Amino acid sequence: MASSGGLQQRKPDLEFYLHRVFRKTSFRPLQREVIAAVVEGHDVFLQASTSFGKSLCFQLPAVISNGLTIVICPLLALMTDQVNALQAIGVPVQTINSSTPLEERRLIMDDMLSGHPRTRLLYVTPELCQTDSFRRNLSTVHRQGQLTRIAIDEAHCISEWGHDFRPAYQELSWFRKDLDDPPVPITALTATATPRVRSDIITILGLNFAKLKLFNTPSARPNIHYEVRYLQNYDEDDDISPEDLRVQDLLAWLKAIKRRQEARIGADTAPQRPPMSGIVYVGLRATSEELACRLDSEEMISAVAYHAGLTSQDRTRIQAMWTSPQPPPQSSDGKPPPTFSIIVATNAFGMGIDNSQVRFVVHWTPPRSFEGFVQESGRAGRDGRAAASLVYYNTQERDRIADRLMRDADNVRNRGGPKSHVAGLLKNQMARRESYQKVVRYCETVTKCRHALIKDLFGDYELEEMGSQQPPSVYGGARPDRLDPSASPCDYACDFCKEGPSGLAKRKGKMQAADALYGFMMDQINDLREDYG
Numbered sequence: 001m002a003s004s005g006g007l008q009q010r011k012p013d014l015e016f017y018l019h020r021v022f023r024k025t026s027f028r029p030l031q032r033e034v035i036a037a038v039v040e041g042h043d044v045f046l047q048a049s050t051s052f053g054k055s056l057c058f059q060l061p062a063v064i065s066n067g068l069t070i071v072i073c074p075l076l077a078l079m080t081d082q083v084n085a086l087q088a089i090g091v092p093v094q095t096i097n098s099s100t101p102l103e104e105r106r107l108i109m110d111d112m113l114s115g116h117p118r119t120r121l122l123y124v125t126p127e128l129c130q131t132d133s134f135r136r137n138l139s140t141v142h143r144q145g146q147l148t149r150i151a152i153d154e155a156h157c158i159s160e161w162g163h164d165f166r167p168a169y170q171e172l173s174w175f176r177k178d179l180d181d182p183p184v185p186i187t188a189l190t191a192t193a194t195p196r197v198r199s200d201i202i203t204i205l206g207l208n209f210a211k212l213k214l215f216n217t218p219s220a221r222p223n224i225h226y227e228v229r230y231l232q233n234y235d236e237d238d239d240i241s242p243e244d245l246r247v248q249d250l251l252a253w254l255k256a257i258k259r260r261q262e263a264r265i266g267a268d269t270a271p272q273r274p275p276m277s278g279i280v281y282v283g284l285r286a287t288s289e290e291l292a293c294r295l296d297s298e299e300m301i302s303a304v305a306y307h308a309g310l311t312s313q314d315r316t317r318i319q320a321m322w323t324s325p326q327p328p329p330q331s332s333d334g335k336p337p338p339t340f341s342i343i344v345a346t347n348a349f350g351m352g353i354d355n356s357q358v359r360f361v362v363h364w365t366p367p368r369s370f371e372g373f374v375q376e377s378g379r380a381g382r383d384g385r386a387a388a389s390l391v392y393y394n395t396q397e398r399d400r401i402a403d404r405l406m407r408d409a410d411n412v413r414n415r416g417g418p419k420s421h422v423a424g425l426l427k428n429q430m431a432r433r434e435s436y437q438k439v440v441r442y443c444e445t446v447t448k449c450r451h452a453l454i455k456d457l458f459g460d461y462e463l464e465e466m467g468s469q470q471p472p473s474v475y476g477g478a479r480p481d482r483l484d485p486s487a488s489p490c491d492y493a494c495d496f497c498k499e500g501p502s503g504l505a506k507r508k509g510k511m512q513a514a515d516a517l518y519g520f521m522m523d524q525i526n527d528l529r530e531d532y533g
């Protein structure tokens, strides 16, 4: 590891390792700077958009350093994906999690405590880091001078103000408090942190502000076309149900894509292409099953459901099928090869899913949290090519979700328990409502580019003011609010910039306003804020 010795150390050739070990041709903008800061031994906070390549920012430094890097990861699937990918390229990596056999665990620990561990990266859960035995072992590795750094992936899970709050993440404060002689450098990474969550990450982990290097990329993804599809509210007398209305609209949208593809590459060539992948996010398991079945009955679509009610084998199978390269198109059940391959999923399918070829992500109803929305829509276009995010929205759905969130908070209050525990849970409930409030702002605003709106809602500009480093190409050197107001900050990659304010307002106008319940929820947030804010 680089240290501040008298002799100048030779800087490692990062490009060499990028090509040789990771088999990538070049760094993405900002990746090199982040990796250099990590290698130099700084505490690093990186907030980068989904699919930026955050993992490389701790994997490459781990490969070129002596000693062990501990990686904290919240999801087994995410951990397994990364470990398998690293093993496939010959990196000495291990994981200890609930499915690691005892004998294997012992071998990993023996290596860790050997004084010269062969393992470069050890992936663990935050819960394991809470146990006395693991902490004792890590302290020994540290005393032996072999604990190089700690990487905390999905660091937003640390905050009660975050959408994926995980109490065990808060206990990660132990690293800075106990492993302090010398302090072990920490790298915290996330795609979705609001200003309050960022402040919690930095404070709880005890990152050293004087030596901390901050980096960020814009939270909105330039290659994603963001669009809200406004639906009319449903009336008992209507001949068509809201579900049918959405199915009709989605099918019409997909047919238009199919027509454009056939016009571009020819109706004979199109069926030989692998199907276009998409995800439709729904709120309920039952909806996921029903909608998958309904879409699958269409000739141009093959669809499958994914939710937490499936067996773990089924989920692993679907995820593996989904993330492996698409096979040549095949007919099944007498159907011609599908043009679209769709997974209809609940939010059990989200964080860390890395299929580079997803072309569209649809939210069947308004997402329940803004950070969740950005994570989920960020599954699209991970190869950098054009992709789309659609959200179906009307005020009835908006109020139904607002009502559910209010009831969740009431349940927490009525459940009782120690006062500080209830206060913590209520704080998290308030954070959820505030996050939902941002979803509503995102969907109902018709006067601003959606890319700019996402950056506003995540407080990207605040990070800039804190001295965060960004890729040089961001905003072309000027913030969008300082650019020519007639230009599109996102290069026409959202419905506002494409249709203009009046076109969008007209489309939104078809949706009836019904503000009563939503307004009530906002009042409640304000009350809670007075108590806990």
Ligand SMILES: Nc1ncnc2c1ncn2[C@@H]1O[C@H](COP(=O)(O)OP(=O)(O)OP(=O)(O)O)[C@@H](O)[C@H]1O
Pocket (backbone or CB within 6 Å): 024, 025, 026, 027, 028, 031, 048, 049, 050, 051, 052, 053, 054, 055, 056, 190, 191, 351, 352, 353, 354, 378, 382
């Ligand atoms: N320099 C690079 N060149 C080419 N591909 C890269 C580069 N860096 C990372 N990738 C690839 O980009 C993909 C996304 O990387 P990764 O999973 O680390 O993203 P992430 O930033 O953690 O995203 P998310 O927050 O959405 O999970 C991976 O397939 C990875 O191999």
